[in-house]
Amino acid sequence: xxRFRLTIEYDGGPYMGWQRxxxxxxxxxxxxxxxxxxxxxxxxxxxxxxxxxxxxxxAMAAHIDIEKSFTPFRLGEALNAKLRAEPIAxxxxxxxxxxxxxxxxxxxxxxxxxxxxxxxxLALEAGKAWRIPRELDHQAMDEAAQLLVxxxxxxxxxxxxxxxxxxxxxxxxxxxRREGDEVLVExxxxxxxxxxxxxxxxxxxxxxxxQWRRDDxxxxxxxxxxxxxxxxxxxxxxYFVEAKYP
Amino acid sequence: xxRFRLTIEYDGGPYMGWQRxxxxxxxxxxxxxxxxxxxxxxxxxxxxxxxxxxxxxxAMAAHIDIEKSFTPFRLGEALNAKLRAEPIAxxxxxxxxxxxxxxxxxxxxxxxxxxxxxxxxLALEAGKAWRIPRELDHQAMDEAAQLLVxxxxxxxxxxxxxxxxxxxxxxxxxxxRREGDEVLVExxxxxxxxxxxxxxxxxxxxxxxxQWRRDDxxxxxxxxxxxxxxxxxxxxxxYFVEAKYP
Numbered sequence: 116x117x118r119f120r121l122t123i124e125y126d127g128g129p130y131m132g133w134q135r136x137x138x139x140x141x142x143x144x145x146x147x148x149x150x151x152x153x154x155x156x157x158x159x160x161x162x163x164x165x166x167x168x169x170x171x172x173x174a175m176a177a178h179i180d181i182e183k184s185f186t187p188f189r190l191g192e193a194l195n196a197k198l199r200a201e202p203i204a205x206x207x208x209x210x211x212x213x214x215x216x217x218x219x220x221x222x223x224x225x226x227x228x229x230x231x232x233x234x235x236x237l238a239l240e241a242g243k244a245w246r247i248p249r250e251l252d253h254q255a256m257d258e259a260a261q262l263l264v265x266x267x268x269x270x271x272x273x274x275x276x277x278x279x280x281x282x283x284x285x286x287x288x289x290x291x292r293r294e295g296d297e298v299l300v301e302x303x304x305x306x307x308x309x310x311x312x313x314x315x316x317x318x319x320x321x322x323x324x325x326q327w328r329r330d331d332x333x334x335x336x337x338x339x340x341x342x343x344x345x346x347x348x349x350x351x352x353x354y355f356v357e358a359k360y361p
Numbered sequence: 362x363x364r365f366r367l368t369i370e371y372d373g374g375p376y377m378g379w380q381r382x383x384x385x386x387x388x389x390x391x392x393x394x395x396x397x398x399x400x401x402x403x404x405x406x407x408x409x410x411x412x413x414x415x416x417x418x419x420a421m422a423a424h425i426d427i428e429k430s431f432t433p434f435r436l437g438e439a440l441n442a443k444l445r446a447e448p449i450a451x452x453x454x455x456x457x458x459x460x461x462x463x464x465x466x467x468x469x470x471x472x473x474x475x476x477x478x479x480x481x482x483l484a485l486e487a488g489k490a491w492r493i494p495r496e497l498d499h500q501a502m503d504e505a506a507q508l509l510v511x512x513x514x515x516x517x518x519x520x521x522x523x524x525x526x527x528x529x530x531x532x533x534x535x536x537x538r539r540e541g542d543e544v545l546v547e548x549x550x551x552x553x554x555x556x557x558x559x560x561x562x563x564x565x566x567x568x569x570x571x572q573w574r575r576d577d578x579x580x581x582x583x584x585x586x587x588x589x590x591x592x593x594x595x596x597x598x599x600y601f602v603e604a605k606y607p
Contacts, residue, residue, distance in 0.1 A: 124484040171485060195482050204484040236441050238370040238450040239417060239489070 116180050119190055120211045121146075121160070123175040126202035127350065128242045133166045133175070142166075142203060146177070149197035153190070154183045163221045163358035167310070169350030171243070173227075174206060176358035178217040215360075223287070223359030224307060228300040228316045229352045232293075244297070245316075245352035251323035253298050257291035259322045259329040260300070263315055263336060264289050269308055270339040272318075277309035282339070284308060291319060298323070301356075313353060317346030362426050365436055366457045367392075367406070369421040372448035373596065374488045379412045379421070388412075388449060392423070395443035399436070400429045409467045409604035413556075415596030417489070419473075420452060422604035424463040461606075469533070469605030470553060474546040474562045475598045478539075490543070491562075491598035497569035499544050503537035505568045505575040506546070509561055509582060510535050515554055516585040518564075523555035528585070530554060537565065544569070547602075559599060563592030 123146070131139040135147070146160045163176040181190065191208030198204070229244040231237055232251045237244060263272075263286055270282040288303040300319060302312050318335060321327035327345055335343040369392070377385040381393070392406045409422040427436065437454030444450070475490040477483060478497045483490060509518075509532055516528040534549040546565060548558050564581060567573035573591055581589040 124481070126485050126487070173485070191481075199482065202484040202487055204481045206479075206481045233452075235370070235437075235450045235452045236445065238448045239372050239419070241372070241448055243485070 116182050116213070117185070118178055118180050118211050118213050118215060119185075119187060120207075120209050120215065120217065121177045121179060121191075121194075121205055122207035123172060123177060124204045124206055125172050125175065126242075127166060127168065127170045127172070129202065130168060132168045132170070133162050133164065142172075142175075145198060145201050145203055146179070146194065149194050150179060150181065152197050153193045154181050154185075156182055161217045163217045164224055164307075164355050166353070166355055167350050169242075170353045170355065171351075172355040174357055175355050176217050176221065176360075178211065178215065217358070220360050221306075221358045222361055223303060223305055223357075224355070225301065225303045225357040225359070226307070226312045227354045227356045228302070228312060228348065229354065230298040230300070230316075230320065231296055232298050233296045242351050245349050247298075247320060247324070249324045251298050251320065252325065253291050253293040253323060255329070256298070256300075256319045256323040259327075259332045260289040260291055260315075260319055262329065262333045267336060268339045269311055269336075271335050271341060271343050272311045272314035273308040273341065274310035274314075275341060279308050282308060284311070289315065310347060313348040313350065314344055316348040316352070318344065320348060321345045362428050362459070363431070364424055364426050364457050364459050364461060365431075365433060366453075366455050366461065366463065367423045367425060367437075367440075367451055368453035369418060369423055370450045370452055371418050371421065372488075373412060373415050373417045375448065376414060378414045378416070379408050379410070388418075388421075391444060391447050391449055392425070392440065395440050396425055396427065398443050399439045400427050400431075402428055407463045409463045410470055410553075410601050412599070412601055413596050415488075416599045416601065417597075418601040420603055421601050422463050422467065422606075424457065424461065463604070466606055467552075467604045468607055469549060469551055469603075470601070471547065471549045471603040471605070472553070472558045473600045473602045474548070474558060474594065475600065476544040476546070476562075476566065477542055478544050479542045488597050491595050493544075493566060493570070495570045497544050497566065498571065499537050499539040499569060501575070502544070502546075502565045502569040505578045506535040506537055506561075506565055508575065508579045513582060514585045515557055515582075517581050517587060517589050518557045518560035519554040519587065520556035520560075521587060525554050528554060530557070535561065556593060559594040559596065560590055562594040562598070564590065566594060567591045
């Protein structure tokens with residue numbers, strides 16, 4: 116048995132999310148079926164993060180165990196060949212130790228959220244960003260974002276379906292910048308709660324539009340109460356960017 | 362009657378091209394049908410350039426004449442509402458003089474061609490760029506590109522279906538640069554021949570892969586012979602970027 120680490124790019128649009136679901140297609144299932152077709156083996160693919168329906172990945176990390184002998188290069192090529200009809204690409208495939216685990220060995224996760232700040236609908240970026248027509252004050256957003264950095268009870272920014280034992284998390288970085296008509300939010304932490312990035316971005320968007328002040332964001336965090344959430348940003352602007360390992 | 366200048370973004374993927382075609386959908390037809398639905402008027406939309414099937418636009422310029430009274434803002438909003446199901450967005454709408462013509466008043470056109478230089482298939486950028494697995498020497502491409510700048514007979518780089526009276530054109534700028542794993546080619550001229558940008562990019566890609574030298578490109582240009590074309594780049598990497606007016 117050899118364990119392989121995969122780096123995966125995908126367009127989350129057509130999927131119910133990363134994780135296998137009974138009701139529709141998932142990224143995990145697509146890769147597992149490709150692996151089955153190649154190796155004849157029923158295997159599980161473990162990802163560093165479980166992205167929601169519609170959320171994309173520039174470089175999801177995952178691992179897979181295969182009994183049959185493959186070089187990493189051949190396995191990556193064969194998976195890509197089988198995945199040709201899907202918007203999923205294996206960017207990198209390498210052999211790792213058998214105790215390396217995409218999820219449990221991961222010491223840091225980075226997400227990016229793309230907002231296109233313009234009035235006109237999205238044509239080329241449809242399904243790839245959140246459009247906000249009203250002008251965003253990205254500096255006010257970045258200032259407010261710093262309130263969320265550090266160790267906090269993120270209950271306000273957590274989905275009701277979150278399975279994490281604790282809402283206490285340490286947010287290492289939350290930064291907002293503008294590139295032309297795009298406003299980009301970068302978030303980094305060891306791990307995130309379910310919907311945490313989208314919930315933080317939703318509230319920052321309220322700040323950017325002047326509907327919330329910095330203090331409103333602080334009060335929502337302090338309250339540790341999901342009903343105080345201002346807005347949950349839609350999934351299509353969110354990208355899993357990087358999984359970090361020691 | 363009022364003439365409006367439109368700035369249009371579109372994903373060329375689902376269309377036979379800009380220009381109305383008997384056999385399938387076009388960007389022009391979609392906008393004309395939207396205008397008809399709003400105004401009740403059969404109008405023609407004139408574009409600065411006629412992009413091929415699969416070619417995109419970040420900012421195509423066009424004009425349209427409407428009898429019914431509209432403010433530019435309302436017309437733009439109404440067109441976007443009607444075009445909601447299409448990957449076409451009106452970025453800007455403004456009133457212009459009646460002798461302003463999107464095609465004939467245009468004094469410069471700029472295109473960008475996106476190459477993603479990597480082995481893995483495209484997931485997020487599928488249909489939005491040309492993937493070339495072999496490593497490209499973008500500096501060699503940029504050096505060779507300078508041979509094409511200036512006034513030349515571009516017969517080699519012209520489609521057999523080109524309707525232009527003359528193959529003599531002045532290329533104002535052709536520049537190649539790298540941004541991470543993307544290689545971008547920027548082309549500017551008063552006007553281009555049919556397939557000219559894609560043909561130039563195809564040959565530059567041969568130079569970048571070491572299959573052609575700079576001199577081979579020069580000889581192909583000199584020959585003024587379509588059969589000397591090395592390669593025509595696929596449409597999905599091409600973007601109409603800007604139309605210039607006095």
